[in-house]
Amino acid sequence: MTVSPDLNVDTVEEIQEASLLRDTMRAFARNRMALLGLVFVALLVFLAIFAPIVSPHDPYRMALDEQFLPPSTTYWLGTDNFGRDVLTRIIYGARISLVVGIVPSLISLIIGTFMGVLSGYIGGKVDFVIMRLADMMIAFPSLLLAMVVMYTLGANLFNIFVALALVGWAGVARVVRSQTLALKEKEFIEAAHANGASRVTIMFRHIFPNVVPTLIVLFSLSIPDAIMWESSLSFLGVGVQPPEASWGLLVSRGKEYLFQAPVVAIAPGVAILLTVLAFNFVGDGLRDALDPSMKD
Amino acid sequence: MNDIVISARNLTKHYHLGGGLGGAGQIVRAVDGVSLDIHERETFALVGESGCGKTTLGRIMLRLQEPSGGEINYRGQELTTLDEKGMRALRKKLQVVFQDPYASLNPRMRIEQILAEPLRAHGYGSAAEIRERCAALLEMVGLRRQYLRSYPHQFSGGQRQRIGIARALANNPDFVVCDESVSALDVSIQAQVLNLLRDLQDELKLTYFFITHDLSVVRQFADRVGVMFLGRLVEVGTTEEIFSAPKHPYTMFLISAVPRADPHQRSRERPILKGEIPSPMDMPNGCRFHTRCPFAQDICRTEDPEPQTQGTRTVACHFPLEA
Numbered sequence: 001m002t003v004s005p006d007l008n009v010d011t012v013e014e015i016q017e018a019s020l021l022r023d024t025m026r027a028f029a030r031n032r033m034a035l036l037g038l039v040f041v042a043l044l045v046f047l048a049i050f051a052p053i054v055s056p057h058d059p060y061r062m063a064l065d066e067q068f069l070p071p072s073t074t075y076w077l078g079t080d081n082f083g084r085d086v087l088t089r090i091i092y093g094a095r096i097s098l099v100v101g102i103v104p105s106l107i108s109l110i111i112g113t114f115m116g117v118l119s120g121y122i123g124g125k126v127d128f129v130i131m132r133l134a135d136m137m138i139a140f141p142s143l144l145l146a147m148v149v150m151y152t153l154g155a156n157l158f159n160i161f162v163a164l165a166l167v168g169w170a171g172v173a174r175v176v177r178s179q180t181l182a183l184k185e186k187e188f189i190e191a192a193h194a195n196g197a198s199r200v201t202i203m204f205r206h207i208f209p210n211v212v213p214t215l216i217v218l219f220s221l222s223i224p225d226a227i228m229w230e231s232s233l234s235f236l237g238v239g240v241q242p243p244e245a246s247w248g249l250l251v252s253r254g255k256e257y258l259f260q261a262p263v264v265a266i267a268p269g270v271a272i273l274l275t276v277l278a279f280n281f282v283g284d285g286l287r288d289a290l291d292p293s294m295k296d
Numbered sequence: 297m298n299d300i301v302i303s304a305r306n307l308t309k310h311y312h313l314g315g316g317l318g319g320a321g322q323i324v325r326a327v328d329g330v331s332l333d334i335h336e337r338e339t340f341a342l343v344g345e346s347g348c349g350k351t352t353l354g355r356i357m358l359r360l361q362e363p364s365g366g367e368i369n370y371r372g373q374e375l376t377t378l379d380e381k382g383m384r385a386l387r388k389k390l391q392v393v394f395q396d397p398y399a400s401l402n403p404r405m406r407i408e409q410i411l412a413e414p415l416r417a418h419g420y421g422s423a424a425e426i427r428e429r430c431a432a433l434l435e436m437v438g439l440r441r442q443y444l445r446s447y448p449h450q451f452s453g454g455q456r457q458r459i460g461i462a463r464a465l466a467n468n469p470d471f472v473v474c475d476e477s478v479s480a481l482d483v484s485i486q487a488q489v490l491n492l493l494r495d496l497q498d499e500l501k502l503t504y505f506f507i508t509h510d511l512s513v514v515r516q517f518a519d520r521v522g523v524m525f526l527g528r529l530v531e532v533g534t535t536e537e538i539f540s541a542p543k544h545p546y547t548m549f550l551i552s553a554v555p556r557a558d559p560h561q562r563s564r565e566r567p568i569l570k571g572e573i574p575s576p577m578d579m580p581n582g583c584r585f586h587t588r589c590p591f592a593q594d595i596c597r598t599e600d601p602e603p604q605t606q607g608t609r610t611v612a613c614h615f616p617l618e619a
Binding site for chain 2: 187188190191193194195196197198201205206209212
């Protein structure tokens with residue numbers, strides 16, 4: 001077939017091999033704050049994994065003659081009420097806080113996305129049932145719900161995951177559902193329908209990839225949320241049990257000695273703050289980088 | 297007549313608005329009793345102003361939306377009673393090119409994935425065969441096969457529309473609805489895409505159902521024209537007949553509203569339609585054009601004119617204009 005020649009004005013050199021991963025990385029690297037956040041998160045992960053090697057002291061060793069020492073060259077952030085090194089306990093706390101931040105967020109993200117896409121795309125009775133279920137979860141005082149789960153199943157890490165996922169999926173489902181409803185009206189969904197694509201194909205190949213940027217942002221926001229939740233549960237005695245160290249636990253125990261040794265409570269608090277910020281920067285950066293229309 | 301590809305009988309699409317708790321709600325008659333036949337390898341243009349039901353008619357003819365009533369017959373096969381599975385199989389032959397080339401391609405898919413979707417859905421063949429077919433499709437619409445690995449945002453509007461056309465043609469369709477397919481493009485690109493569509497029609501023996509509001513495109517491109525007003529087809533005829541001797545007053549006003557390039561003709565008096573279109577929620581009695589029609593008589597206010605067919609023309613008017 002003949003086509004007018006002026007259509008092929010682009011030279012071959014201009015045709016760029018677009019790789020989603022590479023484009024995303026390039027766009028991400030251009031965002032300074034996101035890069036900073038990523039470095040911080042990476043550092044945190046490194047510290048958490050190699051905690052026994054990098055931490056200067058034993059997190060459980062008590063030395064009652066060394067209570068509430070101020071920061072010094074031996075104890076960079078001082079010691080707590082049992083004479084334990086605060087920095088070491090923060091590093092060990094990163095292990096639990098990171099796991100508690102990431103695992104339940106992932107679980108609620110997976111459940112919430114599945115429910116949300118199903119609810120939004122299928123609609124009708126399916127939508128009604130899923131959304132009323134989500135309403136119930138949201139309407140119920142979530143701290144109470146999490147506490148009930150912890151009391152009945154026992155206070156351990158796995159049950160924290162269960163409790164947090166149970167509380168978290170409903171919010172994700174709502175956001176994903178609203179996105180799905182908007183996407184459903186797009187012409188490319190109708191085109192897929194016109195091409196004979198099945199509903200499952202449309203949900204997986206068309207709707208889901210377009211929800212991913214939202215999911216990433218949700219994820220980056222729910223990690224700090226989960227860390228705070230864990231702190232609350234630990235504070236109430238149904239979360240992580242002493243002498244384990246989690247940041248929430250460190251803050252809540254340390255605040256009793258706030259006037260004697262402020263660093264004991266403030267240092268883990270700052271760790272939470274920085275981690276939350278870092279994840280948010282990474283999340284924002286990823287969202288911008290993943291949006292193909294924002295690339296040059 | 298076995299050269300009819302698709303024929304619609306008395307198609308309707310009503311939308312129910314409001315009417316939550318106890319309220320009766322209102323009914324919007326987007327398409328209200330349309331019958332038409334589309335012949336093999338012709339380009340049938342559907343024109344009318346915004347909101348008259350053109351797009352809805354195109355959608356329900358492919359059952360992308362469910363009609364509220366009426367029948368659609370595609371080569372002897374009744375579409376309205378077909379189940380989802382049967383309909384999905386037939387979608388191979390019934391295709392659509394959308395209006396907005398920016399919204400009709402999934403921004404997260406590579407061109408190859410976009411073109412492969414209809415092929416996969418209908419079990420075209422092995423991965424290598426599908427890949428080869430995608431490349432061939434791209435070349436057919438005048439794009440390089442290297443573009444297969446690109447994303448939609450790397451293309452211009454005209455190029456995107458070509459990709460949309462390539463996708464519609466993936467499974468060698470028979471009947472293609474072009475829903476305002478060139479309206480979003482600027483004029484020079486419009487001409488290119490129209491030429492492409494025409495070449496493809498000759499080559500692949502396609503039948504087009506061409507929805508547009510651009511009469512100059514219709515004149516250049518269509519074999520037959522249907523004029524739609526408020527959910528009804530008010531006039532059908534060949535392009536030549538419609539443009540040279542419109543019979544329905546609405547058609548006449550529509551054509552006289554086309555801007556003229558000749559400045560000497562511009563100053564001449566020409567009839568301009570006054571008033572607003574009646575609300576599709578609150579249709580006037582009788583002929584639905586009578587509120588704006590300068591020729592309206594008493595009968596027009598009480599009795600809805602039935603479409604009368606003579607040869608190639610169909611007009612729904614009590615007092616059709618004489619040539």
